[in-house]
Amino acid sequence: MSITLYDFPAKRTEHSAWNPNVWKTRYSLAYKSLPYRTVLVEFPDLERTMERLGAAPTETKPDGSPKYTLPVIHDAATNAVVSDSVSIAQYLDETYPSPPLFPNGTHAFHASFNDIFPVRIEPMLQFLIPSIASVLNPRSEEYFRHTRKEMFGKDLTELYPAKGSERREIEWRRFEEGFGMLDKSMRKCDILIMGGNMPCFADFTVAGWLRSFRTVFGEASEEWEDIMQWHDGRWYRFMKALEKYENDAVQPIHARL
Template sequence: MAFPDAPVRETKSPKYEWPRHLLFSTMITFYDIPFTVPGRALSPYTWITKCCLKVKGLEFNTEWVDLVDITPLCKKIGAEPTIVTSDGREMYTLPVIHDPSTRKTISDSFKIAQYLDEAYPETPRIVPPGTTSLHRAFMSAVHKLEADIYPLIIATTFAHVPESSREYFRRTREAFLKKPLEEVSRTADEAKETWEKVKASFAVFDSWYEKDAVFIGGKEPCFADLMLAGRIFWIRSVFGEESIEWKNVEGWNHGRWNKLLRTFEEK
């Protein structure tokens, strides 16, 4: 989730230095955010890009970038800001990729998918021709779902933030939320009600899929599938595979969402 109202200030982290091993790399570099969870990845947005690369069969290096280092990294490698606030402040987020074959640096998971479709036309398309507007409409529905998930998940997410980025994470999220993280957590009754809203949203998405189809477009995945799977991955990563939260979600809609997630992970 983006944080457009969070104040921007210089962090105490050192200026990002381009790793030597990437200077002469011929593979795409994929920038991800590390957390203290198995596999290190947690962000639904970076997970989408990682899966795009895997679905397309493109080789890539993963470069882990702490939250506090994202802005200096993006400025150094020429990545465009993904958010410009109403008062003109530029904000930088991951995922970002750098493709040495074209010397292009791309930010934003949807723009990355579109770029990969154009640059590597022989690979499976993630955004089929003529579906950009449909994908943007689907994106709006997914963002509404994410807004419901967020208050259920943010405090537990903080527990997985590396020490080097904890102050930054707390400061920026509390500025966005306008309250301490500890006050975002719902009471048991509020949490139950919100989980019911999340479940209802997934039921709507389920109605958009054919009964026995894994992917919304048929036999091949598209960006819409990745958007949903990314949020499912986020829930599982934050709460853990043995948590009651995940056990509930993986059983929704006859196990459709767990199957979707597993299908991507097997690619």
């Protein structure tokens, strides 16, 4: 296997492969039938591991220092180290062109989609992010809670809408409406975003977020079952169509510092 994918671990096997952005890359690699190995990195070890690997930071911290995020891949065949799911998808198309993640004529569409979709699903974050903390190993959970408190200005317990509350009902409907905007832009007969039978990176972007939610909350959860009924079952059909590209069974190894 020439490609190494860096991901975060979880405390239980059923919660492995929980990160939505890493899921985009997992889908992309599986779609292109590219074998890979997974290296797991705890949150407190991420910066040192990525600096040692030579990965580029993807964001900037409030103090101006570089911030590293996952996914990151290292392709031993080319010695390329690529950060960020979109950049990774672009690299994969350049290096392993078939089948394409960005079909000809869709680059402008994807650029717009990558700008708009995160805004549409913003209500999802207050449900997903606090729940992610509970699936992490203790070191990562402590780090995650601390850094997210700095980011949001409140504890994750305050961010999460309590069950049975009016706020939860309102925010859950906003979450549904965010996906409803995408539903309205697709024909009723479409399963994939651009129609037809071949997925593109936009499909894997949506699926990555949904797959993360399913992993964290559980397939039998009330929340996931509700999502699968939204918009006449569109997202159930959508996830079933992409199920063959779900590959979270790769045996991971932990990064050694």
